[in-house]
Amino acid sequence: MRNLHWVLALLLAIASGAPIAAAQEKPLVLASQGSFFIGGEIKKVPARGGGAQEDITVNQMYVQYQIPPAGSQHVPVVMVHGCCLSSKTWETTPDGRMGWNEYFVRKNRSVYLADQVSRARSGFDGTKINAVRSGVLPPTELPNVLTASHQTAWAVFRFGPKFGTPFPDGQFPVESADELYKQMIPDLNALLPSPNPTWTNMAALAKKLNGAILMGHSESGFFPEQAALIDPAGIRGIISIEMPCVTNLSAAQLSTLAKIPTLVMFGDHLEDVQSGPANWMSSFETCQKFVQQVTDAGGDAQMMHLPRLGIRGNSHMLMQDKNNLQLADLLLAWIDKHVEGKKVTRSR
Amino acid sequence: MRNLHWVLALLLAIASGAPIAAAQEKPLVLASQGSFFIGGEIKKVPARGGGAQEDITVNQMYVQYQIPPAGSQHVPVVMVHGCCLSSKTWETTPDGRMGWNEYFVRKNRSVYLADQVSRARSGFDGTKINAVRSGVLPPTELPNVLTASHQTAWAVFRFGPKFGTPFPDGQFPVESADELYKQMIPDLNALLPSPNPTWTNMAALAKKLNGAILMGHSESGFFPEQAALIDPAGIRGIISIEMPCVTNLSAAQLSTLAKIPTLVMFGDHLEDVQSGPANWMSSFETCQKFVQQVTDAGGDAQMMHLPRLGIRGNSHMLMQDKNNLQLADLLLAWIDKHVEGKKVTRSR
Numbered sequence: 071m072r073n074l075h076w077v078l079a080l081l082l083a084i085a086s087g088a089p090i091a092a093a094q095e096k097p098l099v100l101a102s103q104g105s106f107f108i109g110g111e112i113k114k115v116p117a118r119g120g121g122a123q124e125d126i127t128v129n130q131m132y133v134q135y136q137i138p139p140a141g142s143q144h145v146p147v148v149m150v151h152g153c154c155l156s157s158k159t160w161e162t163t164p165d166g167r168m169g170w171n172e173y174f175v176r177k178n179r180s181v182y183l184a185d186q187v188s189r190a191r192s193g194f195d196g197t198k199i200n201a202v203r204s205g206v207l208p209p210t211e212l213p214n215v216l217t218a219s220h221q222t223a224w225a226v227f228r229f230g231p232k233f234g235t236p237f238p239d240g241q242f243p244v245e246s247a248d249e250l251y252k253q254m255i256p257d258l259n260a261l262l263p264s265p266n267p268t269w270t271n272m273a274a275l276a277k278k279l280n281g282a283i284l285m286g287h288s289e290s291g292f293f294p295e296q297a298a299l300i301d302p303a304g305i306r307g308i309i310s311i312e313m314p315c316v317t318n319l320s321a322a323q324l325s326t327l328a329k330i331p332t333l334v335m336f337g338d339h340l341e342d343v344q345s346g347p348a349n350w351m352s353s354f355e356t357c358q359k360f361v362q363q364v365t366d367a368g369g370d371a372q373m374m375h376l377p378r379l380g381i382r383g384n385s386h387m388l389m390q391d392k393n394n395l396q397l398a399d400l401l402l403a404w405i406d407k408h409v410e411g412k413k414v415t416r417s418r
Numbered sequence: 419m420r421n422l423h424w425v426l427a428l429l430l431a432i433a434s435g436a437p438i439a440a441a442q443e444k445p446l447v448l449a450s451q452g453s454f455f456i457g458g459e460i461k462k463v464p465a466r467g468g469g470a471q472e473d474i475t476v477n478q479m480y481v482q483y484q485i486p487p488a489g490s491q492h493v494p495v496v497m498v499h500g501c502c503l504s505s506k507t508w509e510t511t512p513d514g515r516m517g518w519n520e521y522f523v524r525k526n527r528s529v530y531l532a533d534q535v536s537r538a539r540s541g542f543d544g545t546k547i548n549a550v551r552s553g554v555l556p557p558t559e560l561p562n563v564l565t566a567s568h569q570t571a572w573a574v575f576r577f578g579p580k581f582g583t584p585f586p587d588g589q590f591p592v593e594s595a596d597e598l599y600k601q602m603i604p605d606l607n608a609l610l611p612s613p614n615p616t617w618t619n620m621a622a623l624a625k626k627l628n629g630a631i632l633m634g635h636s637e638s639g640f641f642p643e644q645a646a647l648i649d650p651a652g653i654r655g656i657i658s659i660e661m662p663c664v665t666n667l668s669a670a671q672l673s674t675l676a677k678i679p680t681l682v683m684f685g686d687h688l689e690d691v692q693s694g695p696a697n698w699m700s701s702f703e704t705c706q707k708f709v710q711q712v713t714d715a716g717g718d719a720q721m722m723h724l725p726r727l728g729i730r731g732n733s734h735m736l737m738q739d740k741n742n743l744q745l746a747d748l749l750l751a752w753i754d755k756h757v758e759g760k761k762v763t764r765s766r
Contacts, residue, residue, distance in 0.1 A: 104510035124567035162452035193603025196563035215544035219472035255541025
């Protein structure tokens with residue numbers, strides 16, 4: 071808790087400051103925007119209609135970015151979504167409020183949204199499905215397509231104690247849950263080789279940007295660390311949100327991670343959902359252990375458990391919760407202090 | 419050809435006007451941006467681990483939009499990509515130039531990019547794949563996953579007479595073809611019910627926007643017309659780029675389409691590729707017939723075959739060709755005159 075006094079100062083500043091919603095009304099000015107791919111490799115496949123083999127590209131990662139006019143004053147932020155979701159995660163919330171992507175841009179950060187390899191605009195390798203269809207491979211070779219049901223989402227995303235019943239203090243806009251369910255798309259990560267090309271591509275992206283903060287959530291929560299273990303060169307900071315942490319890293323691996331400021335964030339009600347495939351308290355405990363391990367290795371790692379700051383009711387989808395911009399301010403302040411080395415003041 | 423004198427005037431204006439690339443250097447100002455879903459329905463699926471059935475959402479369409487400050491002066495434009503591609507089609511070109519999405523915004527048009535249902539961020543219905551995996555359905559029930567190889571793309575997209583050999587006057591930036599290949603992702607449209615939910619969703623989107631121009635390309639080239647045949651209420655204009663046209667519509671259907679200004683655009687070298695699954699000259703001829711049918715029904719339909727305007731070398735991916743912004747200007751001028759009823763002048 072020793073690093074949290076600045077957070078409390080920030081909360082006071084937010085409580086007394088200009089209304090956050092006002093930011094939505096001003097025009098958004100961009101120095102530039104666009105999209106590109108990082109990574110990707112050529113794979114030989116049978117030609118359509120026989121004949122010589124042909125080429126397809128697989129394992130590439132689609133990245134969409136926006137750079138504000140003052141973007142060069144800050145370290146760029148790369149946001150990577152979780153299971154059964156796409157970069158839509160970070161955009162307009164299910165109830166139509168501003169997402170973290172635009173809010174960070176409005177706070178002068180260059181933002182890069184990446185669709186995980188095998189998801190959304192990054193595409194996936196469909197050759198195995200066609201091989202099963204044509205009888206070349208048995209059905210057991212098909213990937214297990216992860217599709218989260220509404221019921222699974224309600225439990226895993228901690229909207230309430232049981233399906234349809236929200237927590238009284240819940241921050242997720244459950245009246246718009248149907249819009250969240252539309253974001254939930256099949257997860258084909260079971261098709262991926264090892265190591266996950268998304269990890270490699272995240273490391274390469276950070277390097278291409280000459281330094282970036284990598285942010286992951288849930289399935290991708292520990293991806294920034296995995297990327298750093300592949301190549302830490304471009305990774306200036308790590309933000310890991312709500313996932314199980316790996317706690318059996320070697321001393322050499324911990325030494326690598328200890329050179330990168332790391333923030334882990336968890337929301338509320340970790341033990342208050344009766345069923346579902348996730349065990350968030352167990353995940354939280356692994357991350358507490360991980361944070362301690364990095365700290366012991368000389369690193370600047372911090373667990374930000376929101377209820378400890380008096381911020382109650384946050385779901386697993388905290389970037390879409392009603393207080394999402396308040397949480398974004400906590401991340402921005404952490405970046406300013408721990409990655410960019412600035413003093414946090416009450417005046418904003 | 420009777421409607422083409424304004425096009426020639428525009429070409430003169432472009433030739434003498436300010437450099438198009440300058441637009442890239444100015445900051446981009448947006449009144450707002452965001453994303454949402456249109457359509458979608460609930461489907462019952464077996465629960466994970468047995469028990470009662472659970473719900474997933476399928477057939478929704480992801481839409482990403484940007485609205486410029488003067489956007490209300492013009493009719494919004496909805497862009498829908500083709501086979502084995504995503505909305506990336508309209509963004510930064512493979513060689514890093516501005517895409518039509520941003521150019522249209524800079525020309526004060528609100529732009530809506532839709533990922534087709536069953537593609538990219540719209541997700542797909544993965545239940546059939548899992549049913550085959552678990553032995554409930556036979557492998558023949560799997561969808562035919564369309565994945566275009568590099569070789570297929572080179573032929574179908576008309577980059578040159580044979581793989582690796584570009585047309586001498588070709589407009590596609592073939593030195594960056596590898597970046598295009600990364601955009602090519604598996605097409606699962608074989609999973610879709612009939613009518614294609616993308617058609618229904620496009621019609622609903624146009625209505626939600628209180629009027630929009632629908633633009634389709636290749637696989638989706640005739641989708642604007644299909645959307646209009648489902649519900650024309652919101653569709654103010656149709657831009658259909660490079661696809662086979664339907665030529666056996668009923669008189670009632672043609673009467674519906676004849677109420678909507680329609681532009682069909684084709685590039686160059688329609689007969690100059692030796693192999694490949696597409697027959698572009700045949701497609702062109704069906705569209706010439708279609709345009710005539712709509713015209714005969716009293717409509718304002720036009721075939722814009724670029725070589726007839728002296729614009730040579732355009733590929734099938736003409737929104738990514740080196741002269742893509744020149745072509746965008748042709749579309750904008752057509753919208754101004756045929757949809758918004760303005761006079762075209764030489765001063766810009």
